[in-house]
Amino acid sequence: MTTLAVTEPSTHAGAGAGPLPGVVPLDIVGAGVFSAAGPGLAALADLPGGATAGATAGATAGATAEADGSWPPLPVRGVTGFDAEAVLGRKGLRGLSRTDRLAMAACLAAATGAPGGAGERTGIVLGTDVGSTAAQADFFRDTFTRERPYLVNPSAFPGTLMNSAAGRTAIRLGLTGLNATVSGGALASLHALRYARNALVNGHADRLLVGGVEEASAAGAWAWHRAGALRSGAALGEGCAVLVLRAGTAGGADRSAGDGEPLGRLLACETGYADPVAEGPLGVAARLAECVRTALLRSGVTVGEQPLVVPGAGARRGWAAVELRSLREVFGPLPDSRAVRVDGALGETHAASGALRLATVLARWQAGAGDERAAVLTAVGQDGSVGAAVVTRPARA
Template sequence: MTATTAGPGKAAAAGAAEERKVAVVEPLYVASAGVVSAAGLGLDALAERLLGGGEAHDEPVGEDAAEYPPRPVRAVRGLDVKEHLGRKGTKYLDRLTSFGLISCKAVLEGIEVDGARTGVVLATNTGSVSTHSTLLHDTLTLEKPYLVNPGRFPNTVMNSTTGQIAIRNGLRGLNATVAGGQTASLLAFRHARLALSLGRADRLLVGGVEELSAPAAWAWHRTGVLREGAALGEGAAVFTVQPDRPAGGELAELLACESRFTPDPRDYADGLAVAVSRALERSGVEPGEIDVVSLGAVHQRGLEAVERRGVRVALGGAPSATLRIADALGETYSASGSMQLAGLLALWKAQPPVTPVTALITSVGWDGNAAALVVRSPR
């Protein structure tokens, strides 16, 4: 990123403002991707689902499957953790950590890693809701509180997944967990861009992870935030992000990522429009150059209209094409921004564009946060 300073006086301030206005960020490159979703493992499985193939199941899985509310669920199925990670140290892994570890194993495959200069920036909401609820239940129902399973305690920490990723893969660089609700994944990409620009790392694993559980499903169901019939989802999408173009070619270029907080719900659409306009400006991209918009709030009552209005304001009209990843994978909340990026990459890999495509990923939350990321397909 480019920083500018100005001397005193209105003319200097105006000049500095103009200089900041035209400052364009250098692209970051996505070298690889690891995806765990209801579509299966990897970008190919996701592309098949998005292009109309693959079978979509709407029933929950796991020991608490019978306790879910009457709502469609797009769960990750048939995932044998031991097959992917081995038996050692996997006995007490929750779904959240398992998704993160498996996606990161895929993203690092075939890459020579400098552990000292490689880090992790991962988005989540509260960590593993299922682990929290299980320990709380055991504490209240067992004869003595200290009889709860101690092996589950590490998973109650919000940054447990990033810690496990770093330990298992020997990554000693920056290690950050970003909790930002609906916009968490895009905030993670913004954090990663800042860290890389400051030289905190040479390469970062960036993405988001979310798990399904009966308690979380009931929370969504009772609040009435989601449209009737909207499915809940889970999974992880993690990407290798670096400032240097990969020798084997990139999956995408990440341009600017901007965020905005708006305290008044009546102004949420305007807040998103500001975030989008800033991201376009910092990317050196005109509104009319956006070929497709990947929307994040497509299943949320009220927010869906807010997001569409904010995008229209920023682009000067409705986008020519949209991608609704939640229709295929369900609502993945803090991991949704990463899944939105994964969807774009999956389609570009399956059907390479004839000419470079410029995409916009948007996210807006009920807490007033909004974010936008500009992405370009491989040249």
């Protein structure tokens, strides 16, 4: 995917100029969230850094890793208050992985009460890393431990596929429209937002359930631990956030009667890449800064408006500094009142991070906190992938 290269455009001088001509905003009209803070947007609003922006939240939410030796010595932020049977019913849960259950429950919560309904023009775009690491590890372990490699449980195989969650959720909810799974590591949620934006703007769907999902498992935790990818004391997290998006207009005149004001409006989502080996961390930081400037330009949001900044690499060793350098290059010094950091409370949620941070911004606005008009979300991956999204506050808030 390509992005428009922007340095410091003169159009940034004016405040609140609105998005560039031809930029179609996406209304966010529903949300379903399950995280270490608890179910729903309201739980995210209660986080330090949620309804009250500022310092990183303390490491008190969720659960710690099991002490039976199957988990590494890492703090883990498990999803709080999640009961799949209570949300989805008992039927059909037996063959579902934790990733499947989280995604299905979040999609159901997002779709419930949101304008529109199921059908061929409603679909799902889900960001993930590799799918369910636990399901994959268990299945492939069986190929070594069974008497013969092919004596595995065939019913377990669908759960190992990356698109299992999106496919099974669409079947359960009766959604016959566009169905896509986007793998992108730390950028997965932003890639999903960008994919959904292109699909809606180009008329391939009327309404999309878009988000990211990440499960906590012993296999995945060992990978993080052995790689030394988390900073000292950082927790591994899990969760899922799904937003209901539909194409809007600059003035919101296309809303049907009874739809009400959206939770927020997605105006831009830009992604890019810089080779971390050839160009180094400074090259990655420069590419991220370019993505942020491009997203701001497309959105008509200026640096002078002091938008809320929501970084995503705080729990990852080394990459938080790269991300912070980019943000300072664009915005200058960032006081705590202008930054939201939730990795301390939610943990490193990887593929779900972008969606959960966007949900945290929406929760903040629902709670009436802050006076910013817009928020900028950023992400940087270990492979040099970078991205930025801009969302604006609903008028009533």
